[in-house]
Amino acid sequence: KAGVTQTPRYLIKTRGQQVTLSCSPISGHRSVSWYQQTPGQGLQFLFEYFSETQRNKGNFPGRFSGRQFSNSRSEMNVSTLELGDSALYLCASSAELDNEQFFGPGTRLTVL
Amino acid sequence: AQKITQTQPGMFVQEKEAVTLDCTYDTSDPSYGLFWYKQPSSGEMIFLIYQGSYDQQNATEGRYSLNFQKARKSANLVISASQLGDSAMYFCAMREGRTGGSYIPTFGRGTSLIVHP
Numbered sequence: 703k704a705g706v707t708q709t710p711r712y713l714i715k716t717r718g719q720q721v722t723l724s725c726s727p728i729s730g731h732r733s734v735s736w737y738q739q740t741p742g743q744g745l746q747f748l749f750e751y752f753s754e755t756q757r758n759k760g761n762f763p764g765r766f767s768g769r770q771f772s773n774s775r776s777e778m779n780v781s782t783l784e785l786g787d788s789a790l791y792l793c794a795s796s797a798e799l800d801n802e803q804f805f806g807p808g809t810r811l812t813v814l
Numbered sequence: 815a816q817k818i819t820q821t822q823p824g825m826f827v828q829e830k831e832a833v834t835l836d837c838t839y840d841t842s843d844p845s846y847g848l849f850w851y852k853q854p855s856s857g858e859m860i861f862l863i864y865q866g867s868y869d870q871q872n873a874t875e876g877r878y879s880l881n882f883q884k885a886r887k888s889a890n891l892v893i894s895a896s897q898l899g900d901s902a903m904y905f906c907a908m909r910e911g912r913t914g915g916s917y918i919p920t921f922g923r924g925t926s927l928i929v930h931p
Contacts, residue, residue: 735919744921744924745905745921745924746921747918747919747920750918760918790857792857792859802849802861803919805851805858805860805861807856807857807858808857808858
């Protein structure tokens, strides 16, 4: 089975721009979660989607949004980028909401 | 308060020796799950082992075992016979039980393990 894939792997943007990151879960998995990882804050939960519905949301501003499509693929969007948004963004999928999560390789976003 | 505490920012171990990575947690929920992940320099988080709060026995997965001491709220990861490829960041995480079956995981700050030849 193919693992979780994330695109793009690397991204450089400037302040004020917006960005969309994509995640394709493991085939058959219906839950997708997003995390932000920075040296200062560690790994922080952004949101979780299950069957196209957002089930949980972490403590992030409204500039961070996401969605999930009927094929379980998910996208997250960050609008009006700030320097502090530079991070590794990790996507994880699981078969059901409370199952073990499998992570993708991440998208490394740099905001200049 | 920190829900997951990993007190060892860095650990060094000789190849083929065993190493224990510490993790303590804080929750008032009787139902929770504890996870350990490995993150090599490539960035991908790799699931290692899971322990449920109601599991009677300590979890084991190959060279990995979880020393679960519920009363002390600790869930230490033991890696036996360390290999050079074990050099990575290791994260302890917890998912607390929630009505409705949805769990939001929290992660510790991680421990950097370096295995020396």
